[in-house]
Amino acid sequence: MAQDTTAPEDLDSFRLRARTWLADNLPRIAQGTAAMDLQESQQADPTRARELQRKLFDGGFAGICYPKEYGGQGLPREHQRAFNEESAPYEMPLVFNIPTLSILAPTILDFGTEEQKKRHLPAILRGEELWVQFLSEPTGGSDLAGVLTRATRDGDVWVLNGSKIWSSGAFRSDYALCLARTDWEAPKHRGLTMFIVKIHQPGIEIQQIMMVNGMREFCQEFFTDVHLPAENVLGAVNDGWTVASRLLYHEREAVGGGSQYVSGMSVGARSGPMRDLADLAIAKGRAGDARVRQLVGEAHANDAVQRQLIERIGASIRLGVLPPPAGAIPRLYGGMNSVRRSSIGLDIAGADAVAWADDDSPEEGIGTFFVMRQGSCLGGGSTEMARNIISERVLGMPREYAADRDKPFDQVQRNRMPSR
Numbered sequence: 001m002a003q004d005t006t007a008p009e010d011l012d013s014f015r016l017r018a019r020t021w022l023a024d025n026l027p028r029i030a031q032g033t034a035a036m037d038l039q040e041s042q043q044a045d046p047t048r049a050r051e052l053q054r055k056l057f058d059g060g061f062a063g064i065c066y067p068k069e070y071g072g073q074g075l076p077r078e079h080q081r082a083f084n085e086e087s088a089p090y091e092m093p094l095v096f097n098i099p100t101l102s103i104l105a106p107t108i109l110d111f112g113t114e115e116q117k118k119r120h121l122p123a124i125l126r127g128e129e130l131w132v133q134f135l136s137e138p139t140g141g142s143d144l145a146g147v148l149t150r151a152t153r154d155g156d157v158w159v160l161n162g163s164k165i166w167s168s169g170a171f172r173s174d175y176a177l178c179l180a181r182t183d184w185e186a187p188k189h190r191g192l193t194m195f196i197v198k199i200h201q202p203g204i205e206i207q208q209i210m211m212v213n214g215m216r217e218f219c220q221e222f223f224t225d226v227h228l229p230a231e232n233v234l235g236a237v238n239d240g241w242t243v244a245s246r247l248l249y250h251e252r253e254a255v256g257g258g259s260q261y262v263s264g265m266s267v268g269a270r271s272g273p274m275r276d277l278a279d280l281a282i283a284k285g286r287a288g289d290a291r292v293r294q295l296v297g298e299a300h301a302n303d304a305v306q307r308q309l310i311e312r313i314g315a316s317i318r319l320g321v322l323p324p325p326a327g328a329i330p331r332l333y334g335g336m337n338s339v340r341r342s343s344i345g346l347d348i349a350g351a352d353a354v355a356w357a358d359d360d361s362p363e364e365g366i367g368t369f370f371v372m373r374q375g376s377c378l379g380g381g382s383t384e385m386a387r388n389i390i391s392e393r394v395l396g397m398p399r400e401y402a403a404d405r406d407k408p409f410d411q412v413q414r415n416r417m418p419s420r
């Protein structure tokens with residue numbers, strides 16, 4: 001690949017160019033719109049987000065940290081951060097951020113063939129492809145190397161059978177990265193392969209799952225003799241664990257808040273459960289209450305720690321001071337902070353957050369966010385798994401015992417064994 005030797009555009013001139021372009025091209029968010037509402041409406045129907053992503057692409061602001069040869073801008077992470085700051089008051093295609101731009105496209109960048117990269121990365125940056133992760137299964141998500149969904153080689157194609165679950169946004173997506181078992185005689189980490197799966201094709205049935213807060217974002221998929229062309233293998237056959245580990249690294253970065261590939265946050269729209277808790281205390285007439293002031297202070301301190309942690313751990317990984325699994329540290333802290341923040345919101349809003357009238361939307365947001373709070377400690381791998389990673393792969397403590405580690409997978413005892 002030819003090396004691009006041109007120096008990146010000066011940060012100040014890039015920021016100014018972005019500011020002017022955003023003002024001329026993107027709609028401003030209406031005052032008081034919740035970032036979460038914006039995200040939820042894009043999740044239900046991504047048509048608008050696809051159009052916005054196309055605008056970014058045409059304007060030269062899509063994929064700021066992606067290489068130019070795949071449709072990106074080839075700029076450093078500081079430029080993406082400046083763009084995120086400038087784009088805060090504007091409507092951005094947020095639904096593209098996780099997992100498409102920050103997890104799956106970077107994994108394709110790391111492991112894709114030249115053809116796979118040229119086929120998918122520019123299409124993603126143009127807003128034409130939304131992606132989803134087909135990793136977790138009904139029999140367990142934490143034990144990712146224990147997947148039972150299988151792909152069997154049949155001439156030129158692989159035939160996929162099984163089921164995946166908790167896939168965020170599968171119903172609105174175009175492609176997935178899917179981890180499947182391809183060798184049942186190898187130990188569990190060595191018989192897996194990662195596939196690129198076109199979602200809307202014969203043999204794939206998607207069911208949306210209704211969550212306790214009314215969301216229908218999660219899905220379960222059922223695969224019956226789905227045909228995958230041999231060139232859809234990402235990485236090497238039976239080396240899917242290497243690809244999955246890298247994907248999980250990108251996921252920890254994204255979920256922990258440190259990904260350079262996240263584009264825009266529309267933070268200018270903060271309200272609802274994400275609104276500033278000081279504003280909430282004022283709105284509830286509780287700003288003078290010493291306990292409430294303490295809670296607001298705690299939430300702000302927690303946020304400050306999280307921001308610093310993202311910066312420090314991210315920089316240490318990039319400099320090689322810490323190993324890549326250290327990305328589990330901000331991911332762990334982010335999950336815990338999110339749970340704590342939802343409890344603080346509930347404490348400040350009081351009874352208004354558990355029973356509300358239709359026009360009390362901020363209180364409703366706090367209540368529904370609270371019932372979903374554990375999600376932030378599960379998505380992207382649970383906080384318990386993050387603790388395991390930190391102890392084993394960052395601190396060098398002994399590995400957790402696993403009875404199935406080096407055993408051929410077809411000899412591992414489990415409750416349910418699918419037919420092969």
Ligand SMILES: Cc1cc2nc3c(=O)[nH]c(=O)nc-3n(C[C@H](O)[C@H](O)[C@H](O)COP(=O)(O)OP(=O)(O)OC[C@H]3O[C@@H](n4cnc5c(N)ncnc54)[C@H](O)[C@@H]3O)c2cc1C
Nearest residue numbers: 133134135136140141142166167168375378379381382384
């Ligand atoms: C918001 C959100 C988005 C998600 N999006 C996706 C997606 O797009 N695609 C996808 O494939 N999956 C997705 N998931 C699923 C997620 O990856 C799984 O929920 C997660 O991996 C945990 O798996 P599980 O739910 O099967 O829990 P289990 O693995 O059954 O675990 C249950 C509990 O036991 C703990 N536990 C399990 N094993 C150990 C151990 N060895 N040591 C200590 N504790 C342990 C877990 O940490 C957890 O607290 C999403 C989940 C959420 C909440």
